[in-house]
Amino acid sequence: MKRKWEAKLKKIEERASSYERKPLSLVYRPRLSKPEEPSSVWKLFHRQTEAFNFVKNCKEDVHVFALEYKVGDGQRIYLVTTYVQFWFYYKSRKNLLHCYEVIPENAVCKLYFDLEFNKLANPEADGKMMVALLIEHVCKALQELYRVNCSAEDVFNLDSSTDEKFSRHLIFQLRDVAFKDNIHVGNFVKKILQPASHLIASESDDGIPETRVSHFPEIPVKQGISFSKMSTDNDRGESWTLNAKKLEGLGSAKQSDPDLSFLVVKNSIGKKHLFVDLGVYTRNRNFRLYKSSKIGKPVALEIAEDNKFSLTQSDVSEENQYFLSSLISNVRFSDTLRILTCDTSQNKQKQVEYFNSTSTSVENIEGFQGSPYPEIDEFVLSLVNKNGIKGGIRHWNYFFPEELLVYDICKYRWCENIGRAHKSNNIMILVDLKNEVWYQKCHDPVCKAENFKSNRFPLPAEVCLLSLLKEEEELPTDETMNNETKNPYKPSSTLSKGIFSDPEWDNGIDDAYFLEAIEDAELADAAENNLLSYNEMGEIPDELITEIL
């Protein structure tokens, strides 16, 4: 939430400064588009956010690349183009020598590893052997945790070693399987390497490894998500929870840790580290491209001697295919694609808190004046205008999954529970659009304690009808909502772009679970909490941003 707010602020600041630098031209120059020309996209940006903004509004299947252009300080500029066009200019290896793929945050991606150790500090280390052992361990983990079958033949193995440094990139080419994003990849990698991390933490010098019970210390909450029916309905298909008991039955070596001591290496000052670099699973990570070198260094990523991955027959050139295989966020679309997730225990905790009442989901909206349903606002106002008291709507809150409108009422305090008005506590009117009923609750501690809800009364017919019609037009539809809150079930186009954002998977819980987990009493509390601030709420409608500008 905080992140999204910060990103938004940054975007606004940047747009403001760009307009200051380049004020809009006073002369309007109309232009005709030329549809007969092949669409060509090749745009450079100094700022990453600007590049991604462009991608968002681009019809073509474009991607962000980072280009190093100044020796020394790792300064980069950002190129937006298609894979096809990029390869056309890249393949000659005369230009574009120091390029990186930007792995977009929230984009489905492949499993990948950055491996390295200092050869001088580890004279006894056998790099190839370590790679083979690691792949074996990872495949075993994929099988045990996600039932995914793979072997070294599915691992594209790129080498960038020098005399001083052993350096590899591994990119897993899993068929019909991808991770939700690279943060989840990182969680998975950290999880399955935990035994090795423990070796470093516990075995300071004396070499006494700790004993642990389970092979893979924590189990992902949610695994495969099938896409098989996504084009026709909202069915996300299979998605189930693995628990420790199930794992025991798999005949894995649950008794003791696998020996991962081969992963422990020393850096140049003798400090122990992992062979696997765990620092490459961050948002918008730049990952060097096949056949690119770091600026100022002569060594490019090339296919490793011990690479076992091979291509299948195809029309496109082998090099182009290898290039495409090396791209982390180039996930081939398939209607049987399974998206793997792996949450940290921290995140799981957050999710529990989230569903136990705190803030609202990104899918909910709120406001202080009129809700998106003016007719219902009117109806609610008519309810709280009685006996000479003119009540008002202090605040409203809409919960998408439940289709529930929660109105905080001011001035009017009549409570059905006590048969009179509260002296100091306000009441709420809840409008359940799904069941077309309304009822009353209140903020009084006593009423709250007994979880009082008034009888449900049917909504007047004209309100139901109007809301139905409204839904088609101006209600927060896909178009008026932010990208992040768009209907997630249109992946065929977005997925092919390598960007796949789904607010539900961000919290890993579906509607049904949401409904079970949240009592509407808690929803009302959440509505109260929403008064705090906009960033608690997660998203600001784009219209608001425009107003600020």
Add this chain to the structure above:
DNA sequence: CAGCGCTACCACACCCC
């Protein structure tokens, strides 16, 4: 004119024994 996203590390505050 112009990179980005962290984490490891340090300084400091505060608390408790």
Add this chain to the structure above:
DNA sequence: GGTGTGGTAGCG
């Protein structure tokens, strides 16, 4: 000395 916080240098 243990624990939490806040700020930043520097790594990937």
